[in-house]
Amino acid sequence: MKGIINAKNLNLWYGETQALKNINIEIPEKSITALIGPSGCGKSTFLKILNRMNDLIPIVKIKGDIYYNGKDIFEKSIDVNSLRRDIGMVFQKPNPFPMSIYDNIAYGPRIHGIKGKQRLDEIVENSLKDAAIWDEVKDRLKKNALGLSGGQQQRLCIARALAVKPKVILMDEPTSALDPISTSKIEELSLKLKDKYTIIIVTHNMQQAVRISDNTAFFLLGELIEFGKTEEIFSNPLDKRTENYITGRFG
């Protein structure tokens, strides 16, 4: 087990408030890591700095390091656009662009300079197949993506993220806006994708963490309380606070 992402003594402030306190974590490659914890515990914040989406918020201050493949992602020489190409993201609310299904998937590759109809066709088809939505949309690739159902839109967003060939996929509560059937489809899909990709998923749903993740990290008030194999965290938590949380005493 090799860590693809390592955080070392990571601290983060929004203005004066400290949102992450001295986080140390090593996230293993080609597996699913679930980040759990009550609202405001810092798990989403942690997820978003992994591809530096926090750059958009000027008041954020960071101390400490995050290494991706051994390189510090906050270093000046790092190109944030290539970083985000490597570390893709799926958001809480499905957010397909208001364009055709085809153009949604082809958007990323086109940005990164891939041209030629044949190559793009190929990428679109493969991405949609990988996201298990090809059969549902193959006859209406030119239709507007906003016409799809919520669950389909979310899988389309996953396909869109896959199209730029990332190594890591960050998922920020990807099923919280979806119905149970769509949710289980996304979960199945995640299990299938972990053969090729590293997935880090923030979830409020503890059953979901148990069902799909290999490792679980429990955050509380900006601290990483416990990190380990999902089975162990849920059957045998080391920390009292973890136990309280997973047994539903708070949060």
Add this chain to the structure above:
Amino acid sequence: MNLKLTFKRKLYIFLMKVAMIFSTVFTVALIAFLLFYVLAQGIRNINFELLTTKPSYLLGKIGILPDILNTIYIIIATLIIVLPLGVGAAIYLTEYAQNKKIVKTIEFASETLAGIPSIIYGLVGMLFFCQFLKLGTSIIAGALTLSIMNLPTIMRTTEESLKTVPQSFREGAFGLGAGKWRVIRTVVLPNCLDGVITGCILTVGRILGETAALLFTAGFAHALNGIITGLVSPGATLSVALYVYAKEQGEFEIAFAIAAILMILTLIINLVATLISKFFKLRSSI
């Protein structure tokens, strides 16, 4: 992942940034030029005599007092006519209307009115008010024409502010057994004051700048009149006077003086409009 952006992407980003900054700087610079040029050319021609006398061919002098007065008369008359119409229409749309078709028709009509060019208002105003209603070329005919023109503005601003009056205010008043009209008069109307005032300011701005609609309805006389005689006589507003002096008579110094006055008034109107919207926002947030 240390792959830097390709040259093509960098070039695209660079070109877009250049285009954006160039366009913005160009626009702002042009506006600044326009403002300072007109003020510089105009202000030195503004003097007390110009503002307080009427033109006299005998003395070979030009004064713009009649034009200032005409502008004030036409603003007052237009507001008196258009306010009840526009506010009433907005009240109908937000408080009474139930039939969707009627609402749609009224809204379509109002949008259409907003899009009609002022020269067409001028023509129809001339045919209807001056000729058919026998008002002749007069300030009042001009004011009536401008009222139609500005009806959509008053309707829109009033409607917008009526929509922000919380439904609970109305329900509260109805709950006390008040009739509909009483609710509107005591609860709804006082709360849409900001919309009405904003509408008035926009209307004043439009009247100040209007020329084409007034050429054939209010005419371009420069006689000095009181408000009553003024209303039924032909008379040029500042903008019309500016047009006539520049286009027909080649009196560019006077034209620039008027232009500078109009420019300053436009600045003041914009300032007041901003202040008022800030004031009402502040008040409603308390």
Add this chain to the structure above:
Amino acid sequence: MKNKLFENIMQAIFLILGLIAVGFVLLISFYLIISGIPAILEIGVFKFLFSKSWAPTSPQENFGILPFILTSIYGTSGAVLIGLPIGFFSAVYLSKFAPKKIKLIAESAINLLAGIPSVVYGLVGMLVLVPLIKIIFSLPDGASLLAAILVLSLMILPSIIKVSINALEAVPKEYEYASLALGATETETVFKVSVKAAKSGIATAVVLGVCRVVGEAVAVIMVSGNVANMPSLFQSVRFLTSAVASEMAYSSGLHRNALFSIALVLFLFIMIINITLNFFIKRDRKG
């Protein structure tokens, strides 16, 4: 009972006030049609619209308004051609990139531009732009289609910029985040996602601008030279609006009626533009 009657009367009054706008539209349409149709019938629809010469006062009088129609179309297209890119890029910059202070200053400048009376544009055009064109292109007279196009492109800017800014600011942030997360830069994101998402709003902005420019009369009279030539960039031309405005004062008989017909044509132009605009807005609402 008395109360009920009173409420009904009030309701009727407000209904009438509400319908007044409709009444005015009908009044305007009615007057334009009854005063505009006779001359068209007398001259002949085809001859009126497509004949190239306008000579109302010559012995061989001719009433062809093709020069005016084409001038209005060319003038408006020219204004859009120049005003749209400048307005579009300014709107994108101000809505997505500009620091707060710059945005505030630029927006109040643009509000000022929107409020400046058209006669003032005309005056400055007449005294600055027209002589400048005369010198630069060494023409006998600088009053030309080009001068009109330049003035109109300035006048079209505020509506393009203001409405586009609103449309761009209404684009959900989620779209932009998604694009950034795919590795697009902010500039790429704005131009390839935000602008696409706001395109019907931007189209509305252009149409509103076109409305203002097609209907503009006094500024173009002052800078275009006002001769009924077929349009050509460096020649003196006359627009539909200026044709009505410049001859109304002294015309009579068929000539006068023909001016009303021109106004009717102009009105139809505006109605077509408005309907196009409504189409855009409706399509937008449907998603």
